[in-house]
Amino acid sequence: MRKILLVSVVAALVMIMAACGSNNDKSGNANNTPAENTGTAAANEIVIKASNWKFDQEVYTIKKGEATTISFKSDGVHGVEIPDLQVKLTDGKSKDVTVNDAGEYELHCDIPCGTGHSKMIAKIKVE
Ligand SMILES: [Cu+2]
CATH class of the missing domain: 2.60.40.420 (Cupredoxins -  blue copper proteins)
Known part of the structure; x- marks a missing residue:
């Protein structure tokens, strides 16, 4: 019984961390907009x-x-x-x-x- 509880808690944690991970990926992409950095030539x-x-x-x-x-x-x-x-x-x-x-x-x-x-x-x- 305890083991099942533990497994489900671990599973829940893994899902939360996975969700956080994908959020980090998104913000990472947003920070990586190199198009603006390479546009150093005057517009x-x-x-x-x-x-x-x-x-x-x-x-x-x-x-x-x-x-x-x-x-x-x-x-x-x-x-x-x-x-x-x-x-x-x-x-x-x-x-x-x-x-x-x-x-x-x-x-x-x-x-x-x-x-x-x-x-x-x-x-x-x-x-
Ligand atoms: Cu002159």
Whole structure:
């Protein structure tokens, strides 16, 4: 009689542990979402284009707290610098940034490129 009781208790324990085990497997899978970890490349991109003597937009908008690739293309000898974001690019280059503070950041041409050089100013808007 005692033996039967013991066996059923052990059986019940085994079932409980098995249930716990499968629960752990599920949460383990949930923690293992490597898809998000491998996605380190910036999901967002803006392209800044320069020509004589302007940028193609007055304001470039990027999302706060999200990795963003800033790419630069230039017709003519221009560069782009965004001092507050430590970005300095020449034609064909790009840099990934993540900006956590909303606001406006000045960008300008950083290569003395002629008569219109001082007008080559635009903004990065982070929101
Ligand atoms: Cu310039």
